[in-house]
Amino acid sequence: MTITAYSNATDVKWQRRWEETKLYAFNEANIGRKHYLLEMFSYPSGKNLHIGHWWNYSLSDSYGRLKRMQGYEVFHPPGFDAFGLPAENFAIKSGIHPEESTKDNIARMGGQFLTMGTTYDWGHLVVTCEPEYYRWSQWLFLRLFERGLAYRKEAPVNWCPSCMTVLANEQVVDGRCERCEGLTAQKRMTQWFFRITEYADELLNGLAVLDWPEKTKKIQENWIGRTLGCEVDFPIEADRVTAYTTRVDTLMGVTYVVLAPEHPMVDALTLSGHRDAVRDYQAQAGRRSEMDRISSAKEKSGVFTGSYAAHPMTGRRLPIWVADYVLASHGTGAVMAVPAHDLSDHAFALRYGLPIVPVIGSPLGPGQSLPYCEDGVLFGGTGHDGLTSGEARIRITAELEASGLGRAARKYRLRDWLVSRQRYWGTPIPIVHCEGCGHVPVPEGELPLRLPHDVEFLPNGRSPLAACEPFVSAPCPRCGRPAKRETDTLDTFVCSSWYFLRFLDNRDMTKAFDSDRINKLMPVDKYVGGIEHAAMHLLYARFITKALRDMGFLRFDEPFASLVHQGFILDADGRKMSKRSGAVSPDGIVKAHGADVFRLYLGFGFSFTDGGFWNDDGIKAVERFVRRVCRAVDCYVGSISRDTDGDSPEDLYDGQAPADMGLERLRHDTIKQVTEDIDGFRFNTAIARIMELLNGIARHQARPERDRSQEGSAVRDMVLLLAPLAPHLAEELWCALGNGYSVHNQEWPAYDPNILVREMAELAVQVNGTLRGVIMVPTNADDASIREAALGDPKVIQAIGGREVRKAIVVKGRLINFVLL
RNA sequence: GCCGAAGUGGUGAAAUUGGCAGACACACAGGACUUAAAAUCCUGCGGGCGUUAAAACCCAUACCGGUUCAAGUCCGGUCUUCGGCACCA
Numbered sequence: 001m002t003i004t005a006y007s008n009a010t011d012v013k014w015q016r017r018w019e020e021t022k023l024y025a026f027n028e029a030n031i032g033r034k035h036y037l038l039e040m041f042s043y044p045s046g047k048n049l050h051i052g053h054w055w056n057y058s059l060s061d062s063y064g065r066l067k068r069m070q071g072y073e074v075f076h077p078p079g080f081d082a083f084g085l086p087a088e089n090f091a092i093k094s095g096i097h098p099e100e101s102t103k104d105n106i107a108r109m110g111g112q113f114l115t116m117g118t119t120y121d122w123g124h125l126v127v128t129c130e131p132e133y134y135r136w137s138q139w140l141f142l143r144l145f146e147r148g149l150a151y152r153k154e155a156p157v158n159w160c161p162s163c164m165t166v167l168a169n170e171q172v173v174d175g176r177c178e179r180c181e182g183l184t185a186q187k188r189m190t191q192w193f194f195r196i197t198e199y200a201d202e203l204l205n206g207l208a209v210l211d212w213p214e215k216t217k218k219i220q221e222n223w224i225g226r227t228l229g230c231e232v233d234f235p236i237e238a239d240r241v242t243a244y245t246t247r248v249d250t251l252m253g254v255t256y257v258v259l260a261p262e263h264p265m266v267d268a269l270t271l272s273g274h275r276d277a278v279r280d281y282q283a284q285a286g287r288r289s290e291m292d293r294i295s296s297a298k299e300k301s302g303v304f305t306g307s308y309a310a311h312p313m314t315g316r317r318l319p320i321w322v323a324d325y326v327l328a329s330h331g332t333g334a335v336m337a338v339p340a341h342d343l344s345d346h347a348f349a350l351r352y353g354l355p356i357v358p359v360i361g362s363p364l365g366p367g368q369s370l371p372y373c374e375d376g377v378l379f380g381g382t383g384h385d386g387l388t389s390g391e392a393r394i395r396i397t398a399e400l401e402a403s404g405l406g407r408a409a410r411k412y413r414l415r416d417w418l419v420s421r422q423r424y425w426g427t428p429i430p431i432v433h434c435e436g437c438g439h440v441p442v443p444e445g446e447l448p449l450r451l452p453h454d455v456e457f458l459p460n461g462r463s464p465l466a467a468c469e470p471f472v473s474a475p476c477p478r479c480g481r482p483a484k485r486e487t488d489t490l491d492t493f494v495c496s497s498w499y500f501l502r503f504l505d506n507r508d509m510t511k512a513f514d515s516d517r518i519n520k521l522m523p524v525d526k527y528v529g530g531i532e533h534a535a536m537h538l539l540y541a542r543f544i545t546k547a548l549r550d551m552g553f554l555r556f557d558e559p560f561a562s563l564v565h566q567g568f569i570l571d572a573d574g575r576k577m578s579k580r581s582g583a584v585s586p587d588g589i590v591k592a593h594g595a596d597v598f599r600l601y602l603g604f605g606f607s608f609t610d611g612g613f614w615n616d617d618g619i620k621a622v623e624r625f626v627r628r629v630c631r632a633v634d635c636y637v638g639s640i641s642r643d644t645d646g647d648s649p650e651d652l653y654d655g656q657a658p659a660d661m662g663l664e665r666l667r668h669d670t671i672k673q674v675t676e677d678i679d680g681f682r683f684n685t686a687i688a689r690i691m692e693l694l695n696g697i698a699r700h701q702a703r704p705e706r707d708r709s710q711e712g713s714a715v716r717d718m719v720l721l722l723a724p725l726a727p728h729l730a731e732e733l734w735c736a737l738g739n740g741y742s743v744h745n746q747e748w749p750a751y752d753p754n755i756l757v758r759e760m761a762e763l764a765v766q767v768n769g770t771l772r773g774v775i776m777v778p779t780n781a782d783d784a785s786i787r788e789a790a791l792g793d794p795k796v797i798q799a800i801g802g803r804e805v806r807k808a809i810v811v812k813g814r815l816i817n818f819v820l821l
Numbered sequence: 822g823c824c825g826a827a828g829u830g831g832u833g834a835a836a837u838u839g840g841c842a843g844a845c846a847c848a849c850a851g852g853a854c855u856u857a858a859a860a861u862c863c864u865g866c867g868g869g870c871g872u873u874a875a876a877a878c879c880c881a882u883a884c885c886g887g888u889u890c891a892a893g894u895c896c897g898g899u900c901u902u903c904g905g906c907a908c909c910a
Contacts, residue, residue, distance in 0.1 A: 215904080218825055222906050229910080245910055258910090300908080325908045335910050343822090344908050413909060535905085604846075605833060612833070621847055627860090685835065688845035695845095702862095764841040769891045771841050798877090809890055814840050819890045 004630040004637075004736045011595045011728045015117055023742060024119040028504075030073035031520050037064040038500055040529030040537070041079035041126070044105035046090055049112040051614060052576065054586050056566050058599045059608055059683055060528040061118040065724035066678045068119065069748040075521060077503035078113065078120040080106050082129035084492045085163065085179055088425040088457060098425040099453065102129055112587065117595050117727050124503045128495040133502065134427040135448030136512035137495055140544070142430060142441050149195045149547055150419075152439065156262070156328075157418060159187040164459035165422045166191060168491060169415050170223075170536040186286070192420040192429060192488065196543045200224055200412045202557075203542055211562040213609075219534040225413025230397045232336055233405040234309035234318065241265060241309050241320065244331030244411055248400070249375075249392035250338040252382035253359040255349065256319045257309050258302065258335045261285040262328035269320055271306030278303050278322055285324040300325050300348040312405035313383075323348060331411050339371065346371035360389065417540065419491045424457035424464035426489030434476035434483035443477050451489075463487040497540040498548070500524055500559055519555045527560040530568075538563075564681050567611025569602075584614060596726035597622050603683030603725055626729060629694055629722070633733050635701050636715045663707070664755060666696040667714045671751040674721045687725060693718050717749045764815035765790045772799040783810045790816050 018024065039060050042053060061076070068074045087098035094101075106127060113120065126133060144150035158167040160177040166189060171178045196203075204224045207217045229246035234257050241257055259266055261282045270278045281303045302323030309318050325344050326335045339349035340358035349356050360376040375389035384392050400406025420429065430442035430449045442449050452471045457464040465471050465487035476483040501513045504521055508514065529537075538560070545559040568576045571584075589598050597619060605618040670693040677686035697714050700706060716737060723730035723743045734743035758779050763786065765773040773795040777786050787808050790796055800818060809817045 215826065219905055222824070225906080225909070227909075243910080247910075323908095325910095327909070330909045332910095337910085342910070344910075347908095411909080413906085531904085607834075610827095610834095615833075615847090617847060618833070624860095625846085631861095684833090685845080688835075691845055762841090766841080766891075769840095769889095774841075795877095807890075809840090811840055811891095815891090817840080817890055 004634050004733060006594055006596065006626055006630060006729045006732060008591050008594045010732050011115065011117060011590070014728045014731045015114060017731075017741070018117075021742075023744060024068075024076070024121050025123060026075045026077075026121045027073060028517070031517070033071065033073050034521055035064075035067045035072035035074045035526070036521055036524045037067065037074055037076045037526050038524045038528070040527070040533065041081050041496070041499065042109070043084065043086070044080045044082050044102055044109055045086060046101065046105060049109055049586055051569050051584055051586060053112075054116060054598060055569050055602050055606075055611070056528065056530075057113070057118060058116050058595075059566070059603055059681070060526075060564075061116070061120075062599065062603065062683060062724040063526065063528075063678060063681060064119050065727060065744065066675070066748065068744065069720070069723065069746060071747070074119065075124075075504070076119050076121060077124035077126065077506075078110075078118075078122060079126040079499060079503065080109075080128065081492065081496050081499075082106065082127050083134075083426045083489075083495055085423065085425070088423060091425075092458060097453070098457075099129070115587070115590050115595055116599075124506050126499055126502050126506050128427075128492075128499065129425070131448040131450055132507075132509070133499075134451075134495070136502065137427045137490060137498070138430040138442070138447050138449055139444070139512050140498055140548075141427075141490065141494070142444075143551055143553075144194060144547060145431070145439075145441060147547070147551060149198065150192060151195065152190055152192055154188055154190045155193075155418075156186045157189050157191055158184045159189075160184050164461045166418060166420065168418045168493070168536075170539075191418055192486075193416040194419055194494075194543070196417045196540070197412060197414055199543050199546050200226065200414050201410075202546060203414075203539065206542065206546075206558055210558060210560070212560075213531075213563065213565060216531060216534045216538070216563065216565065219531075220539055223414060223535040223539065226410055227412075228408070228410050230393070230400065231332065231407050231409040232312055232400060234312060234336070235405070236269070236307060236309045236320070239265070239268075240405075241269075241334050242332045243334040243336040244409060245336055247338065247341065247389075247393075248396050248406070249378065249384075249387075249389040250341045250360060251313065251336070251396055252378075252380060252384070253338040253340045253357045254311060254318060254336045255339060255355045255357055256321055256337045258321045258323050258326045258337050258345075258348075259305075260326040260328035260333040261322055261324050263322075263326075263333045266305065266322055269305045269307040270322075274304060274306040278305060281322060281324075300344060300351055302348065302352065304352075312400060312403065319354070321352075329415060330413070341371055341373055343371055343373060363388070417491075417493075417543075419494055420488035421491055422461065422463040423489050424451075424455055426492060427451075427495060428465065428471075429486040429488055429490055431486040432474050432476055432483045433486060434479060434481065436481060437476050437478040437483075439486075440476055440478045440483070446477075449485075463489070465489070493536060493540050496537050497544040500541070501548075501554075513553075515553050515555075522554070522556050523559055523561045525561055527563045528566065529563075531565040565609060567607070567609050569606070569611050570613050584616075589619070593619060593623055594626075594728070596729045597626055600625070600687060600726055604687040605684070607684055608681045625691060625694070626726070628698065629718070629729070630733070632694060632697050632701065633715055633719070633736055636697075636711055637736060637738070663696055663700050663710045663714050665758075666693060667710075667717055668751040668755045670721065671717060671749045672756065675748070675751075678724055683725065686721075690718060690721055690725075693721070719743065720746055720749050761813055763790070763813075765793060765796050766815055766817040767796065767799040768820055769817060770799075772796050779813070783808075786810055786816055790818070 039057055064074050064076045082102050087102050090101055091098045128134065141150055158172045160167055160180065160182060162180050162182040163177060167177060167184060172184050175184060176182060177184050204221060204226055207220060227246050229244055230248040231242050231244050232248065233240040233242050243257060266278065300323065302321045305320045305322055307320045309320055311318055337345040339345040339354060339356040341360055356370065358370060359378060359380045359382055360372060361379050362376050378384045378387045378392050384395060387395060397406065397408050428449045428451050430447060432440045432442060434440050452468050455464050455468045472484050472487060474483055474485050501518055504517060505513045541559050545554060546557065548554045549557060570576060601618050601622040604622060606612045670689050673689040674686045697718065700711055719730050719733045719737065727744065730743045760776050761779045763775050763777055764771055765775055773793045775789050775793050777789050803820045806819045
């Protein structure tokens with residue numbers, strides 16, 4: 001007989017075979033039953049693959065393998081998000097060119113990915129820093145430019161002084177740079193933006209249909225931040241100031257108007273006697289952004305402009321102030337101040353002695369202190385007395401609309417996406433700036449606009465490409481006169497906002513993707529990645545998809561139909577396992593225990609969506625499990641009996657049914673559970689079920705008399721169920737069972753629901769809600785006979801103790817509960 | 822401040838729609854095999870109170886209350902942790 005064993009050598013053997021036979025190549029002929037599985041692609045960092053990579057990619061791969069065996073044509077491509085700051089920073093330190101280091105990293109990480117034994121089809125590899133890819137990022141940029149969705153404007157931007165580049169709002173965390181954690185500053189610069197706000201409503205409404213974690217949807221919802229309110233005009237001589245409010249019910253309580261320091265009307269409204277003070281204040285506000293922005297307990301400050309606006313209803317004179325607690329970027333950049341009913345306005349009014357006029361009271365009665373910021377009931381003889389806030393908002397909006405001094409409006413927190421970066425290692429923006437013609441797109445035929453190789457990329461606050469004369473100088477594509485190229489590069493999130501469209505046609509040099517085929521392949525059926533991208537990548541990708549759809553390139557609305565987030569594996573200090581805590585090396589684990597022991601440990605030891613603390617002990621347990629599996633197979637193949645002492649143990653799984661049905665039922669039950677569990681990314685319970693099946697098989701094998709047919713089915717299906725989770729081991733065992741290559745081409749085992757239906761069922765018997773006994777009853781027994789059977793149980797009789805049973809509640813297949821008086 | 826998620830044995834964790842809390846493992850303890858160790862196998866393993874040994878009983882899902890025949894699960898409140906947003910009008 002053969003002794004089946006598993007080790008790292010097994011991995012290597014089968015990985016070679018898979019490669020030679022192109023086992024996992026995507027067959028587009030079967031696209032009709034496609035399943036597009038994608039993990040957020042990884043960044044080719046300078047370090048080795050870490051536990052976190054294995055955690056994410058190997059388990060997701062197990063899901064894909066299930067789908068494959070279930071008959072889906074799984075499209076599971078690998079990729080690298082290869083542009084970006086780390087490679088550039090590494091180059092600055094080491095002098096090694098980003099192109100070289102990135103290439104090396106990809107080669108090394110690619111090799112390490114192979115040791116995982118994934119189903120990746122490497123023929124569809126996408127690497128974003130290659131001209132074959134970024135050429136199409138440039139194509140995308142030009143399409144957005146044509147549609148007016150890419151535009152340039154001067155705007156206050158987030159500037160990271162240490163990275164010497166601008167950052168998108170999404171990349172600023174608590175006023176600090178997401179990458180280097182240094183404080184960011186505000187700076188006015190002319191930059192490229194993508195008009196994502198045009199899609200704000202659809203991005204928000206579209207969330208409803210997505211099979212995404214609610215938490216993630218909530219994050220996007222907050223990030224988009226839609227409010228429904230009202231724009232109110234406050235006339236000033238020939239003009240008017242427009243303020244946005246969600247509380248137009250408080251309109252009668254307005255006692256002044258405030259403009260943001262950057263509001264375009266500030267100069268015009270500032271009277272001569274106030275000019276110096278306002279100018280000083282504006283300058284001061286512009287300088288302050290760093291520390292003040294992150295301190296929440298900030299003093300309100302401001303200056304009076306000298307001008308007055310008229311209240312749209314009463315005509316009362318309202319002083320116009322400038323204050324930096326009003327943000328230029330939100331609403332209209334102007335606020336109608338209601339000190340009685342708003343926290344900030346209240347503090348401001350107190351400080352500067354402005355009047356405070358309450359007009360809303362609590363519906364519970366008087367006596368509340370100011371500011372009262374809840375909804376309530378209007379009072380004060382203002383013409384709307386007695387209305388609730390909700391009613392008043394509708395009424396007052398209508399009145400303002402009638403008088404032409406207001407209108408219902410909606411506003412968003414979402415800002416347009418700032419995409420230019422003053423970096424070298426990114427996609428060059430294909431635009432030429434011509435004095436005569438303005439911003440002129442680089443003609444299609446000249447793409448890719450290549451990133452020049454020899455560039456000084458030390459950070460100096462300007463784009464490195466600006467110092468590269470041969471790159472900068474270019475004739476204007478329109479008029480032919482000398483002009484200058486755009487020297488900023490694109491945010492790497494632009495690369496990742498459409499990469500899922502490129503895999504299928506990764507070698508097509510004539511277009512970014514083939515619309516017909518991508519419409520068949522998309523959407524991604526299961527997308528797996530970290531939640532940290534909830535407000536960035538996942539939002540950008542949705543936006544780009546919708547934009548391309550509106551241009552006629554795509555016929556679907558959402559890129560990622562179903563989304564799963566993995567949790568984090570933490571080190572002893574509670575930090576994310578990553579390149580920084582490199583103490584535990586996947587390579588070492590793979591060598592010592594084999595890839596499948598590693599995969600099974602990751603799958604069994606944690607809940608996929610929760611993650612947890614890394615712990616070596618679990619490895620041993622899984623290794624033992626693998627040995628027991630091998631032994632069970634050997635035992636079956638060699639017909640050797642299990643060595644046990646004494647009598648064979650009872651078949652614990654099912655003492656009631658004919659003894660030899662036990663294993664069969666266990667097999668079907670396990671198939672059902674494992675299928676559902678892997679499908680739902682519950683790898684821990686899936687593996688636990690297989691352990692139970694193994695325990696059942698082992699018990700059966702310990703019997704003096706074995707049912708060869710049942711045992712054979714159970715062993716065979718155990719191997720098939722293991723195939724997604726331990727792909728190398730399963731090949732080995734499949735082979736040991738005398739089957740042909742490959743286990744991964746087998747049909748996923750099916751279960752027979754009829755076998756799961758039992759003739760007898762165990763029923764819990766409760767008395768007053770406390771468990772008192774367990775009875776066996778026929779599954780189809782009616783309530784009366786269940787009751788009778790339960791009342792016959794000695795323990796139950798004792799618990800009832802002769803008292804009167806008021807009623808009995810029967811839950812079919814579960815329990816019966818006797819309620820006593 | 823606002824919004825959201827979570828809190829279960831010594832440990833990792835399980836638990837359809839409210840229906841036998843702790844599956845499956847780890848660790849630990851005892852036993853078998855062995856000259857011995859490793860490996861393997863068997864038994865026990867939430868707490869309390871019991872008992873020669875059992876049985877029985879009581880308490881247990883962060884805490885306090887509620888709904889229900891029945892609550893880890895639903896409702897109200899409190900605490901803690903983690904995430905998102907935050908002068909957003």
